[in-house]
Amino acid sequence: MQFGVFSVSDITRDPVSGETPSEAERIDAVVQIAKKTEEVGLDVFAIGEHHNPPFFSSAPSTLLAHIAALTEKLIVTTSTTLITTNDPVRIAEEYAMLQHLSKGRMDLMLGRGNTAPVYPWFGQDIRQSLPLGLENYNLLHRLWREDVVDWEGKFRTPLSGFTSTPRPLDDVPPFVWHGSIRSPEIAEQAAYYGDGFFANHIFWPKEHYMRLIKFYRQRYAHYGHGTEEQAIVGLGGQAYIAKRSQQAVKEFRPYFNEAPVYGNGPRMEDFAEQTPLTVGSPQEVIDKTLTFREHFGDYQRQLFLVDHAGLPLKTVLDQLELLGGEVVPVLRKELAARRAPGVAEAPTHAGLVKAKYGDGPARQPRPNANRGDNVTGGSPYQDSALAS
Secondary structure, three states: OEEEEEEOOEOOOOOOOOOOOOHHHHHHHHHHHHHHHHHOOOOEEEEOOOOOOOEOOOOHHHHHHHHHHHOOOOEEEEOOEEOOOOOHHHHHHHHHHHHHHOOOOEOEEEEOOOOOOHHHHOOOOHHHHHHHHHHHHHHHHHHOOOOOEEEOOOOOOOEEEEOOOOOOHHHOOOOEEEEEOOOHHHHHHHHHHOOEEEEOOOOOOHHHHHHHHHHHHHHHHHOOOOOHHHOOEEEOOEEEEOOOHHHHHHHHHHHHHHOOOOOOOOOHHHHHHHOOOEEEOHHHHHHHHHHHHHHHOOOOEEEEEOOOOOOOHHHHHHHHHHHHHHHHHHHHHHHHHHOOOOOOOOOOHHHHHHHHHOOOOOOOOOEOOOOOOOOOOOOOEOOHHHHO
16 A cells, blocks of 8 residues: 655645745745655655646656655656646656656656646647547557557547657556546546556545446456456545644634635535545544545555645645654554455556566667667667567
């Protein structure tokens, strides 16, 4: 079981101090948050992708490469890579490079995002978002698994004899999660490819996510990847932790009340009752998080949103101390004790390499010399005949 945090990269006014951090301050802060995530013993740091104010994470692969260079064990990932408005060729190249630079300590989550204007900014039509996302992933999936790709689709120019470089580390593609808030088509896509399904699990009641995850598990088994219980599931969640429950409620209330995502809506107590949000003591966070397994079955990754709504950096770092020091150790022990036999392990690069090669050596692609025009023809690698 992997535990970590994710950030939506918002730059929000602190309602207590009245200060709004600069982009530079928030970028520096999120790097400190990621380093602290590893320091307190968590496994994963994730960042979203946005291309508009008040967000800063427009280039997550660059940011995550920097974080990977500053950490030793931390898995870096995206909480959304926009499969609709990014060219799948660029996704293939950028995240294969991140995979090499991090020595396999990465994966990525694909999604369509929730910002409508981003589509025309990148030359796309939001009305085509679902077929666009499905087609783009089909291409990305092939680019990481085939040395030479011939491809033609509806939404981009054809490819003829194209090789995406660098090839994935050890010739093992990065693990992919498909993130969704509401779309069964995305759950179907994740199941079809045998990929992971990540339920955002922030704003909606558990019953909504239970339906999505159950559907994904059923379709995962239908496509022959394993049993329903062996499907790879990740969950989001929100927590604000303090030593005492009353302290947590008092401290977080002004941030909740003015947060753009849910401010001026339900009372914080009502929202917490109806959604995964927990505002309270470490034990209260433990107790509520343990109910996730009851609702969704055994799962592989739990990420918490802790740095949003204008919370100052010191507060976020204090949250991580409590999360890593008092909450997650108990969750690891309790969830491991309750785990059913045969449930899949959380995906890692080492595990994927072992599954592909067993005890044998991993493939290390070595290019043939080109013909002087930067193309390699039909056999780009010295072992292409063996790889095909």
